[in-house]
Amino acid sequence: MYIIIVGCGRVGSELAKLLSAEGHNVVIIDRSPASFGRLGNTFNGLTLVGNGFSLDLLRQAGIEKADAFCSLTNGDNTNLISAQVARKIFHVPKVITRIYDPRRANIYTALGLDILSGTILFASMVRDKIVESRFSSYLIESKDIGVLEVEVKDDLEGKTINDINVPGEFMVVALRRLAGVTIPEPRTPVEKKDILMAVVKVEALEKIKKKLNLSGG
DSSP states (O other): OEEEEEOOSHHHHHHHHHHHHTTOEEEEEESOGGGGGGGTTTOOSEEEESOTTOHHHHHHTTGGGOSEEEEOOSOHHHHHHHHHIIIIISOOSEEEEEESOGGGHHHHHHTTOEEEEHHHHHHHHHHHHHHOTTEESTTTTOSSEEEEEEEOOTTTTTOBHHHHOBTTTEEEEEEEETTEEEOOOTTOBOOTTOEEEEEEEGGGHHHHHHHTTOOOO
8 A cells, every 4th residue: 555644753653664564655744854763774665854734745745646644743733734635635545634632523523534532542441441341432432332342151151142132232243262253143152251242332331231240340
């Protein structure tokens, strides 16, 4: 893939190194030439100095052939403008934007951008560890829906996925066994020590934990 990253901070530089090591073509843009020192000696992509919303600079970066564009600077306004330029002017297929202020999340979403908020994700991760260690709301980035991991014990052994599901509140979407991970059919019976990954409504979490006899956090 041909990927352009705006912002060579801690996140942008690590992403650039990961993608470069995987063999992708990476261009990273930053206003500070010194920031490229974070890339180390193994990075074999292209570095450009300037603003990530400069049309001339983006053309120089090859944005017309970009498969993805990531705006990861430490400024929400810069990220929003850069992402909008990439999507609206150059029609990049995949545009991902980082934000710091979670109150702006709805604005970004309304503009059709894929957003990642470190503030929301980290707060959700800490909350999940406090309330229920098997529960991960941050995987879906929603306050209403999360993912719950359930180990099959005696009281669930032999039941089917359909028996375990609770319409509108709890749905098993993956089953992990020693042989690997599968997407189960409704009639698939579960075995002891299977791990079920399920989507659950946050407001129904305590109800589901009681139904499945999940104790502790």
